[in-house]
Amino acid sequence: MPETPAIRTEKLSKRFGELAAVDELSLAIPAGELFGLVGSDGAGKSTTLRMLTGIMDPTAGEVFVLGEDMRRAGEGVRSQLGYMSQRFGLYPDLTVQENLRFYADIQMIPRRGREARIAELLEFGKLTPFKDRPAGKLSGGMKQKLGLACALVHRPRVLFLDEPTNGVDPVSRRDFWRILYGLLAEGVTVFVATAYLDEAERCGRVGLMHRGRLLACDTPKNLRGILKGGVLELATADPRHAVRALSGAFPGGSVVLFGERLHLFAPDPQEAEARARSVLEAQGLEVAVRPVQPTLEDLLVSLLREQG
Template sequence: MSANAAPTIRVSGLTKRFGAVHAVRGIDFEVSAGEIFGLVGPDGAGKTTTMRMLAGVLRPDAGTLSIDGIDVARDPEKAKLHLSYMPQRFGLYEDLTVGENVFFYAELFAVPRRERVARSAELLHAAGLEGFERRLAGQLSGGMKQKLGLVCALIHTPRVLLLDEPTTGVDPVSRRDFWAILYRLRESGVSIVMATAYMDEAERCSRLALFHSGEVRHCDTPARLKAAMPGALLAVHAAQPRAVHRALAGLPGVLGALLMGDRVHVRVDDAARRVPELETALRTAGIADARIDPAAPGIEDVFVALLGTPAG
């Protein structure tokens, strides 16, 4: 599948207000079949509101929104047949078994019996939930619950999958299973829209929309967003990264400095010219063990560079 096919999701001028709060301010984007489209931005940037409008549970104040050519606001019932929405916490019936939950969601979407049996076996296998069919959903671990949510969300073979921070609080093994399922879906031509707070997950998306204050400020592939980042990125390793941060932030030519755990990412206008200056500044500050290397920017760096605030 290529991203050049006719877009499955078209969003234009989408707007939502809650009283005085302007949650989403006229955003536009398109998502094609086989794309994983990431929504990245801090809390309150409008990601969840956008998701809920896409899912047809929240009515937009202005703008249009179509899925496979169906106007979601005008004909939500029809659009809902083709999409699936998984909020941060998927609504499972904890007093029903794994099998009964899958059965319920399959019947809700009127999935024919034979298809339901085959598909639930396949999805439960992929999610590593085989053999748990008779276990009560309430007795599953957090990661397993979330995978069961994904199974329920996918039982009717949606063409559009909406995921709102689906792996928050999920263990690494379950996250890996989760992503394996997403990649398979992408190959089969499903359009996936995913809000995420994890930058490593954002890196795996086909394209990203950077949200800030209810607006999409930038929208492109991770590689092009990185290429568009002004300046060059340097990684400064030292035993005391906080001291490095203090010594370098605000120097001439330093566009930004971001503490990254054991190192500091420093963005400069011109690497060749600034590296000697930085080395001098570090020596002056009494930091002898620092090492400066060129660094490949992550989405976090891009976000900060483009929007001036951290993404998560």
């Protein structure tokens, strides 16, 4: 018999009035996987996490974690989950160590072994030298690492993280991911919501979410393969004029304005570059063209375009 997935949802949905914040999300995440739910702001990631952790009831559909129905789950399963939300509650006046003790109290960690666990977590997050510093005086990256340490105090089997490295510097981000890999090696299932494509690259599997819907779910390598051909970045003095001119020459949605630059999705980038140049030159517009690595947004745009 196949092993029960650590996380399973079946047509999981949440509506807020007319808005489908999460729309028929079906996922199966095996134990020990590092899964990334990726999407821009408002995609529905936080709402998904709230339902996965049993904090919010779905409007429809099913949600199971460690085989337990989270719509009815009691403390039994919750004590095996760790959750670091975007507004994770650290106490700014308490020191790093006191915050950890506070969470150990909430999780009812027995006194025996508690200090050893706290020391271990401090080491894990390279926070030992800062253990007596008030949490409010930590850098952004250290705060996030302390938040993670607090979420881990009770050794959860499944860890949910909501955009944990938002606004964190690159070095702390690397530290953070090193910790996540350490957890993975211990067999913890990690579910991380992120808006960063480079973080998605680090996950075993990734779900791309947009307006509540799961557009694709696969390994990063397979997801990159979805974008057939390549992406060209076009810089011109008048990008809006350029979009109008190009949209006649390329099929609907192939030309997208990204800030002041254009992205052109092209099955054959060389041919597309020549065609774009001649269209723009005919309009008297100079253009600089270079191939770019597809971004998360490119992937999303391309997927949405394919779906019409």
